[in-house]
Amino acid sequence: MARAARHIVSFVLAVAVLPVVLSEHAEGQTGESVIAWHVTIAPSWFDPSTAPAQITPFGILYALHDSVVRATYGSKIGPGLAEAWSESPDGLTYEFRLRRGLKFHNGDAVTAEDVKFSFERYKGAAAKELQSRVEAIEVMNPLTVKFRLKAPWPDFMTFYGTTVSGAGLVVPKKYITQVGDEGFRKHPIGAGPFKFVSHTPGVEVVVEAYPGYWRKVSNVKRFVMKSVPEGTTRVAMLKNGEADIAYALDGEDALNVRRDSRLALIPSKHASIYWIEFADQWDPKSVWHDKRVRQAAILAIDRPAVNEVSCLGFCPPTSIIIPDAAVHDHGGGVRELPGRRRDPHQDPADRAGGLPHELAREEVARDLHAGGG
Template structure:
């Protein structure tokens, strides 16, 4: 029997909290399938290539984690950084990395990873950020300092939010071992889900990361499936092929609304 479905316009909130979609009337299975309205681009799995689009952040929130990031109810939330502070002159920002935070391969998240991540970053606003930052100092394995060329009150607005992907930390040792191409094929992050398989342009399968510092997600497997055609995506919702989908036009949304077991949320 087909279980109820929830169509969420704000799917990022689900991934941000590392929780499944709002619980259906029947017990949820161990897999949540999401129907994407776009073709899955493998570059979206790498924070270093983040574009000025919201779509890649679905993957980032699932696979990776940031020093700070937007969470429900708060624009800048401590994540891999348990705390941060700015100097009185506004020329430096210190971050303390959360104890116990680890990448999917077991490596601890360190200041060297933070520095490496920023230096390899070439996504949205990369030129602006790198023009403002003079240097990054690794003060200790769990402490890192960003030194600016001059005071910049908007530093955290650009670095610590989804305005860019620069603060989403990647594993230095792993990337140096497998190379950039190897990382794109088998990305390793520090987020709530680890990559099981990637079918370029079609499907991404993820598994809950048991050692995620916040808490292990309630849904074991998360599948993101590309279904760009709106009508096909709607049929997938009706037949139970997907559990969550979004971005439906008025007529299609109204049709889905009349379908038993389907819930529409704006």
């Protein structure tokens, strides 16, 4: 049991920081920038209809596609392809008005029919919830679409316009009808800031700035997103000039970057929570079944120290599983509730004192401290 606890803690330390690193040699408006990603980019990430319940694929999805509405800083929903929208007083209908002149990467116009098609085509993680609550979608005219709900649903805009789902990302109906789902994933067409150039499975994805994008056009013409699982390799690529940006560096790698005057370490703030899960807590025979032992484990972990050692201060501790900011608010944060802070003068094992288990108090404290340090 002690080994299992140690494994869980070390896993949290390994993934609990997501800083972004920029080199000083990123080129200008017509240049190329290489990004070293910590993941392997799958073709399914090009298609909003199959977006999984993860934040990472949206790094690609938001590059290739744009949404009807979109989350902005401050936990608010802002305009996207739709320049305006309204909600009926009874909360049963939402009407969106698209901007004029919007075009997909292949030159086809973005229309309300594409919005309807994209929603009905969506079958990702939130599809069941959306389909059970949306009664119908009506195309009022080429630039206006109306959603009718079965009952008032205050969370509709959160599900439709944030990374909770990919249902609000608009894809071209005409193109997909011609090439099919598989053809679309091989060469996706969207209305986002970058258009697809090529994909070498397991190696890289290349995208190019779309000059017709309605928001600000990228200052960098081409991005090469390379899959580089090892953090040390991503740092080496930065130092050797093989990459301009590297994502997801843990403590040692991030510290290596911080010590290099040629590089800058920048935190990417987003509302994400990492936690320890006691998988055996429902087993009456497990020591973790007792609430006091779990409380002892919590007190045994010096979370501020974990933050400093593994995250260089970028991962502030929290006492709640739900972020203080909305999940789509990349400028948000977390808060720590009173009464949950670790007392450095209290023996964590005291919280488990008197239990009829064969696990010694000293082993609980020593093992959890070792895993968290």
